[in-house]
Amino acid sequence: MxxxxxxxxxxxxxxxxxxxxxxxxxxxxxxxxxxxxxxxxxxxxxxxxxxxxxxxxxxxxxxxxxxxxxxxxVGGSSSAVALPVPAEPLSERARAALRRLDVPIFQRPASTYRDEWVEAYVPNQSFYLSESQRETLSSSGSRFAGVMPAGTFARRIYNRLLVDLSYNSSRLEGNTYSLAETERLLLEGVAADDKLDAEQAMILNHRDAIQFLVEGINRLEISVSNIQSLHYLLADGLVAPGMAGELRDEGVRIGGSRYLPLERRHQLLPRLERLVEKARAIRDPYEQSFFLLVHLAYLQPFVDVNKRTARLAANLPLVRHNLVPLSFHDVEPGDYHAAILVAYEFNDVSPLAELYVWTYLCSCRDYDVAAEAVGFDPLRVKYRKLRRQIIAEIVAELLTGPDMEARIQARCLTVPEQDREHFLRHLHEDLRVLAPHRIAGMGLSQRQLDAWLARSRDHQP
CATH class of the missing domain: 1.10.10.10 (Winged helix-like DNA-binding domain superfamily/Winged helix DNA-binding domain)
Structure with a gap:
């Protein structure tokens, strides 16, 4: 440290x-x-x-x-130890690789999709992430792997993941919503007055895609249809009608690049199927995640929103294995896009791999600070609905002090006596730490929460 x-x-x-x-x-x-x-x-x-x-x-x-x-x-019952985040996201070697883009675009050689690059990758024998990088990721990212149901950690930090990934993935596409504005839009439904409708739609589409990913993780496999579903949710309303979730049958161009993707659906579909086949065979979840991040963007199977789809798909293995999700914390858009272009034009993924590891360590650090120590508590899960209903009533009706306690005692009579002490302890703790990111799904607004918190402070002894 x-x-x-x-x-x-x-x-x-x-x-x-x-x-x-x-x-x-x-x-x-x-x-x-x-x-x-x-x-x-x-x-x-x-x-x-x-x-x-x-x-x-x-x-x-x-x-x-x-x-x-x-x-x-920090980190709860996880066996992982969050490692320090390096001061710089890219080494000098990676910076040197990016400097190949300093050559004027008309002087760089044109390139197109190279089947041989994809075919040269042999799952579990070839690795884009070095052994050292995979060890670093594994040491920092495991959360209840092999112990808890798939998606346990992502569900526990769901609101934070929802805001962070929506904000950062949109930011990399030039969206000007701030983190605070993104949080208000996603958790309160309040749109910023001075923003474009397309920016709002981009963030709300991320919400739908993340919800699909986290809630459906037990049935979601890496498949062509699920990748199409992610694209549909991310692109709906942002591309031409009928193109969301559908492979394109027309050419696309990459801004600032000599890379020319394939143009026809009959070319794209077999290559997407091959990409999925290789990804499914990869055993290491980080390598699997990174492979999807690289090759979905490289293939460009859709008319637009390809990199966003790749970023969401890259989280599928992480969420499934209860690893810290990848939210692309603190990544500079210029670094990210340059690393992507180097992968497109030169098939060199080393700068993108360094960015992946660096931002993942940022994610581990931030989610560990935000998450409570998590251990599976069957009683907490059993009474979750009732506990949240009582909290919603207390906040909505501005109950504090004796009035709040009277409501709690009346409502908890439905809890069996042997479970009541546990239930009350958790209910009071949830009320003590109530914050904006903890009220999602309760039907409460930020204004209601602020009013209740203010009244609670007034009644503190």
Whole structure:
């Protein structure tokens, strides 16, 4: 662990141990002179956004408090250890590979789809990700692999995944929605006033595709039809009628590139089937994910929205194996598109592989901070619907103090006596840590939650 990561962990441990409202200056005094105020302010803001901290007060008197005991045990019952994120996403070697694109486009050789590149890849013998990269990913990304049902981890962090992947995947396509605006659109249904309708549609389409992926993971295989379904959900309303989910039968061009994809459906379908066949045979879920990311984009089977489809498809193996999903955190669009073009024109995936590993470590870090320590709790699952109904009633009716407790006691009479203590403990904990990303599916708005939180603070002893 780097010194930077050690200090970051120490701050979070300190906040968890204190468990009370603390100002930025109080935290700085406790941590000593090694921590810059600007750095701490950035960390605190990120932890609030991720649901680890709650804040109160104005800009000058803002205070912070931990809202999840899981912050002290980052990663829960997973056997993985989140590794430090390198400062730079690309090595000098990868940067040198990207500099091949500095040659003016008219001086670069034209290229088209190369069957021999795909055929040269032998599943479980050929690897785009090096052994070291696969070990790094495996060391950081496992969450309940082989223990819990497929999709357990993705469902637990669903709202965070929904916002992060929708935002980052759309951002890579030039969408100008901010992270906060994306969250408001997805969780509250509030669109930004100054944005294009197409940008809103792009984000909402991501929501539908992610929901399809996570909720259907137990039946979803890597198949042509499922890739078409992902494309349909991502492209609906953004491409010509009848083209969403359908293989194209016309040419497409790649901006800024000499790569010319194949043009006809009768050429694309057998190659997509071959690509799927190879992907299904890959045993390592990270290699499988990366293979899909590379080759779905390379084939360009659809009239548009190919890279978005590849990014969602790349998450299928990760979600299935309870690995941390890939949200493309912090990736610069210029780096991503250059790495893709190098793969297209030179069949060199090394820069994209480095970006994949780097952004995956970012995802592991951020999701571990956001997620609670997760262990399968059959009683919590059994009474989830009732617990969420009670929370929705309490928030909607602005119940606090004795009124809230009276409602809880009345509603929990339907819970068998032997389960009641457990139920009440979890209900009170859920109320204590209630935050915007925890109200999805309850029929509550951000405004209702804010009003209830304000009243709750007024009734604190």
């Amino acid at each position: 780097t010194e930077h990561e050690s200090i970051r962990r120490a701050v979070l441990d300190y906040l968890s141990a204190r468990g009370e409202w603390l100002s930025l200056s109080e935290i700085l005094v406790a941590q000593g002179s090694d921590l810059a105020p600007r750095t701490l302010r950035r960390w605190l803001k990120a932890w609030v956004e991720q649901g680890v901290l709650v804040s109160r007060g104005g800009q000058r008197n803002r205070q912070y408090r931990v809202i999840s005991d899981g912050a002290r045990e």
